[in-house]
Amino acid sequence: METPVVRFVKEYNNSRKTRFHMPGHKGHVFFGCEPYDITEIPGADVLHHGNGILAESQKNASALFGSGATHYSTEGSSHCIKAMLAILKMERGKEDGQDKPFLLAARNVHRSMVDACALLDLGIRFVMPERQESLCSAVISREQLEEAVAGCEKKPLGVYVTSPDYLGQMSDLASLSAVCKKHGLPLLVDNAHGAYLHFLKTPLHPLDLGAAMCCDSAHKTLPALTGAAYLHIHREYAGRFEPYAAQALAIFGSTSPSYLLLQSLDLCNRYLSGEYPDRLEGLVVKVEAVKEELVSQGICVKPSEPLKIVLDTAQNGYRGEEIAEEMRSFAIECEYADWQNVVLMAAPENTETDWERLSQWSAETKLVKEKKEAFPHKPFPAVKAEQVMGIREAAFSRHEVLPVYDAVGRVCAAETVSCPPAVPIAVCGELITREMAELFLQYGIEEVSVCIF
Ligand SMILES: Cc1ncc(COP(=O)(O)O)c(C=O)c1O
Missing domain, CATH: 3.90.105.10 (Molybdopterin biosynthesis moea protein, domain 2)
Structure with missing residues (x-):
């Protein structure tokens, strides 16, 4: 697959032009990447209003993900989430005379969603799951969503869920999107952790399961630089939402997008269009085998999305933070640890050495060698929140x-x-x-x- 952004920057750099433009490093090496760090000069296109190399690259990404439109962000899913909500608000306008539109959302939203509501003056009506075992996970069922929609005296702007969440729990997006379609509500998905899901043998990406829009942090699961993200709009919703996307992204974004990140996203297209699906498939099998091995050693592993290994350390009587510290002595750094869990995130780029270290840790860990009683099961106190102010x-x-x-x-x-x-x-x-x-x-x-x- 063509990588027009990478090609342009390479040629520009090779041309040794005098840079009387930003950035101030002028392409001289201080850190290492400066020669490739350019700005929106002629030929480099303009991120949110482009028709040149960036537009071409985004079209390539859209074709790969099967979207109606895909937009790049160099400011993470946090940026895309704000833009998604702005698109909804702009598209709805004052159609139903509501002063303060609101969204139905599962409780485990990332803070950027709440920030977006503050900035756009939107309300949230939370749909609480029947059982919540952690702050991070709040999977809601089709029935709960039906009930919540039925309880709304006014039509919500849309439905918003986070899937996968930080602990790798996935919502049944196909069922939720069926409920949304029935009621004419767009389903928005925070898919920050799931960019790879479209490339599985059986695709599980929100766009494959009926979401109207979603954000993916390319940097979380794909080989992209930190901050690189996508805002995807489903083919069936492109006519409705795409006209507002550029403005929504521009409102919340910098006017100086990083071309290092844009090249990274551009290069990612080539990676995804190549052998990635096969490598991913191999990794999924590997991770599954590792999980089974851990369980056979007596380590509690929670069911989760394919690329996360979630250790339920509380079941083995330890706080996650303590086990994360133990892993450090095996030269392993986890993604996340709290009082209950340790989360590891895998990618095809993890090496045999990485897997060997994990195996060495599992053979030595106190989770098995110094077994303790499980923490008494404390159901997560459903936060019965009362919204007393906007x-x-x-x-x-x-x-x-x-x-x-x-x-x-x-x-x-x-x-x-x-x-x-x-x-x-x-x-x-x-x-x-x-x-x-x-x-x-x-x-x-x-x-x-x-x-x-
Ligand atoms: C569920 C979820 N949504 C959104 C975000 C924000 O993503 P980004 O860091 O790409 O802005 C995160 C970040 O960790 C996240 O965990």
């Missing part, structure tokens, strides 16, 4: 920072998150409860920001 109003209010227990009974002013996973325990405008305060401490948050009236 998200925007609270996010932009005067505020003060208080120790968590002093904040009980006050209104949350900033999404209180532990990062990662950056999933808010309390959303701006919600009343902070004792249950929330306990959760803050469980996730290492000691102070929260509350509104001053």
Whole structure:
């Protein structure tokens, strides 16, 4: 597959032109990548309003993902999420006379979704799962969504879910999208962790399962530089949403997109169109075998999406952070650890040495050698949040920072998150409860920001 952006920058660099343009390094090496770090000079196209090499590269990506339109972002899924919500808001306009449109969303949203609601003055009505075992996961069923839609006196802007989530849990997007279609609601998916899903033998990408729009962090699972992301619009929704995409991305994006990241996305197209599906298939088999091996050794592994290995360390009597520390002594750094879990993310780029280290760790780990009683099963206290103030109003209010227990009974002013996973325990405008305060401490948050009236 052609890589027009990579080709252009290479030729420009080889031409040894005098750079009387930004960036200030002028292509001289300070860090190493400067010769390839250019800006939107003639011929390099313009990211959100392009018709040259960037448009061509994005079309290539769109063909690979089977989308109606694909847009690049150099500012992560965080940027694409804000743009998706802006597109919805612009497209709906004032059609139904609602002053403050709202979305139905599963509770485990990333903070960028709440930030988007604050910036766009949208409301969220959370659909709570029947059972929630962690802050990160809140998988909702078709029936729960049906019930939530039926309970809305006004039509929501759309439905928003995060799948896969940080713990690799996946929603039944095909069922959720069927409910959405029945009610004429677009399904938006935060697929930050699932760019690779389209390239599985049986594709499981949100676009394959009926989502209207989704964001993918290319950098999380594909060999792309940190910050590289896609905003995809489904073919059936392109006529409706694509006219607003450029403006929505531009509103929240920098006017200086990184060409290093754009080249990385461009190059990714060649990688995806080549042997990637085969390599991915091989990796899926490998990860499955590793999970089975861990289980046979007595290590608790949670079912998850194909490329994550999620260790339920609490079942083996250990906090995830302690096991993450143990892994460091085997030269392994995990993606995420909390009081319950350790999450490892794999890619075809992991080497045999990486897998050997994991195997050495599993043979030595105290999860098996110094077995303990499982932590008493504490169901995740469903956060019964009461929204007493608009998200925007609270996010932009005067505020003060208080120790968590002093904040009980006050209104949350900033999404209180532990990062990662950056999933808010309390959303701006919600009343902070004792249950929330306990959760803050469980996730290492000691102070929260509350509104001053
Ligand atoms: C579920 C989820 N959504 C969105 C994001 C934001 O992605 P990015 O870091 O690409 O901005 C993250 C980041 O970790 C995430 O875990």
